[in-house]
Amino acid sequence: MTDDPYRRALDAAHGHAMRWLETLPERPIRPALDVDGVLARLDPDLPESGRDPADVIDELADAAEPGLIAMGSPRFYGFVIGGAYPSAMAADWLVSAWDQNTGSRQPTPATAAFEETAGRWLLDLLHLPADSGLGFATGATSANLACLVAARDAVIRRDGGDPASGLSASRPVRFLAGGAVHISAVLAGRMAGLGAPETVGSDDQGRIDVAGLRCALAAGEGPAVVSLQAGDVHSGAFDDFTAAIDVAHEAGAWVHVDGAFGLWACAVPRLQGLVAGIERADSWATDAHKTLNVPYDCGLAIVRDAAAMTAALGPQAAYLPDAGGVADPWDRVVEMSRRGRGVPVWAVLRELGRSGVVDLVDRLARSAAELAEGFAAIDGVEILNDVVFTQVCLATADDAATEALGEWLRDEGTVWASSSRWQGRAVVRFSVSNHATSANDVERTIDAVHRGAAAIGIRS
Numbered sequence: 001m002t003d004d005p006y007r008r009a010l011d012a013a014h015g016h017a018m019r020w021l022e023t024l025p026e027r028p029i030r031p032a033l034d035v036d037g038v039l040a041r042l043d044p045d046l047p048e049s050g051r052d053p054a055d056v057i058d059e060l061a062d063a064a065e066p067g068l069i070a071m072g073s074p075r076f077y078g079f080v081i082g083g084a085y086p087s088a089m090a091a092d093w094l095v096s097a098w099d100q101n102t103g104s105r106q107p108t109p110a111t112a113a114f115e116e117t118a119g120r121w122l123l124d125l126l127h128l129p130a131d132s133g134l135g136f137a138t139g140a141t142s143a144n145l146a147c148l149v150a151a152r153d154a155v156i157r158r159d160g161g162d163p164a165s166g167l168s169a170s171r172p173v174r175f176l177a178g179g180a181v182h183i184s185a186v187l188a189g190r191m192a193g194l195g196a197p198e199t200v201g202s203d204d205q206g207r208i209d210v211a212g213l214r215c216a217l218a219a220g221e222g223p224a225v226v227s228l229q230a231g232d233v234h235s236g237a238f239d240d241f242t243a244a245i246d247v248a249h250e251a252g253a254w255v256h257v258d259g260a261f262g263l264w265a266c267a268v269p270r271l272q273g274l275v276a277g278i279e280r281a282d283s284w285a286t287d288a289h290k291t292l293n294v295p296y297d298c299g300l301a302i303v304r305d306a307a308a309m310t311a312a313l314g315p316q317a318a319y320l321p322d323a324g325g326v327a328d329p330w331d332r333v334v335e336m337s338r339r340g341r342g343v344p345v346w347a348v349l350r351e352l353g354r355s356g357v358v359d360l361v362d363r364l365a366r367s368a369a370e371l372a373e374g375f376a377a378i379d380g381v382e383i384l385n386d387v388v389f390t391q392v393c394l395a396t397a398d399d400a401a402t403e404a405l406g407e408w409l410r411d412e413g414t415v416w417a418s419s420s421r422w423q424g425r426a427v428v429r430f431s432v433s434n435h436a437t438s439a440n441d442v443e444r445t446i447d448a449v450h451r452g453a454a455a456i457g458i459r460s
């Protein structure tokens with residue numbers, strides 16, 4: 001069957017994938033070409049005739065290669081980007097080959113069962129209520145959306161309204177968040193019809209001002225949703241969940257937590273102080289494609305009241321199978337049709353076990369602390385945030401020099417870190433999120449910053 005077109009196309013893809021993965025740790029992280037450079041390699045006109053599938057894969061891989069960024073490199077620290085564990089990547093290939101539309105459990109028993117098992121394992125691992133509803137979303141933004149839609153409908157119903165009648169038929173739903181709320185939660189709130197959040201203050205690390213939250217809640221009335229944050233993208237800081245959830249619940253509000261990367265601290269005994277009380281929230285959103293290191297795209301929407309989630313998100317129609325009192329995968333996300341994206345999550349949890357996940361998250365946070373310590377020892381470099389988790393924000397006395405350092409690093413290619421502004425200053429952000437980042441990578445990263453600072457002439 002060597003001329004089976006699937007075998008030839010998949011064999012070609014396998015070869016290209018292995019060549020990519022084998023060069024990943026040592027290739028310059030930056031792409032050699034920009035978008036226009038890659039476009040120049042592609043025929044702008046739709047071909048009139050077709051091509052052999054394996055040749056298509058060769059053409060694709062050859063044209064793409066110079067425009068690929070080594071995002072899976074152990075020294076990629078930009079944005080918040082995980083790599084992919086071997087079992088998760090391979091499971092993802094199988095998910096494509098199986099091509100199971102895992103919206104409804106009845107026609108796709110295997111992928112539904114693996115997802116349900118992964119969901120149970122995740123709630124156990126994260127110490128969240130075992131009977132919560134858990135949906136496999138495309139990322140934290142769609143997970144935030146699924147949770148906020150469930151929240152919106154639940155608080156409207158509690159207020160005596162009918163969510164199906166639309167927002168104009170109920171009292172306005174208030175949406176509150178801290179001043180450092182992530183743009184993803186803002187977008188999700190807008191998509192859910194809640195508008196951008198009314199922001200209460202936050203402290204210098206981005207933690208919500210709980211007294212401000214109390215005042216804001218007391219100053220208004222009606223149904224309310226409060227969005228808290230586990231893991232600020234600049235500082236890595238966590239809100240004071242115990243205090244903020246007390247205040248929000250006293251006011252009758254639903255508490256949602258955006259924990260895109262920070263929720264994983266729940267798994268680590270050493271980091272429990274960061275997340276104390278978080279399990280008392282009403283919903284939680286996180287990513288698996290960041291800290292858990294599964295391939296894109298995979299996020300988790302978790303709602304304590306599983307029935308509220310199904311009521312808000314579950315489809316019903318004569319042609320759709322009824323799971324008979326059990327929730328379907330599509331009852332917990334905003335998509336109906338979707339790939340079995342929970343299967344790679346099962347695979348990585350099986351590869352690592354509980355102890356492996358605890359070690360992974362603990363190691364990411366320890367590497368961030370080591371980076372911060374190494375950076376701080378460089379003349380003229382300072383660390384702006386309290387490094388409590390995986391994020392490090394570096395600055396120099398001169399914003400232009402800090403920006404130049406970020407550019408120098410990305411251009412030199414050993415490491416890739418994002419430039420941003422925080423606390424009114426230019427910063428270079430390092431987010432340690434890749435499972436493969438080793439002690440040697442930490443050393444090489446500190447060395448690269450050293451060399452960059454010297455090249456730019458940064459001194460105190």
Ligand SMILES: *Cc1c(COP(=O)(O)O)cnc(C)c1O
Binds near residue numbers: 140
């Ligand atoms: C990355 C991130 C998001 C958005 O996640 P996506 O998976 O990109 O949708 C939301 N909140 C925080 C804190 C994040 O770091």
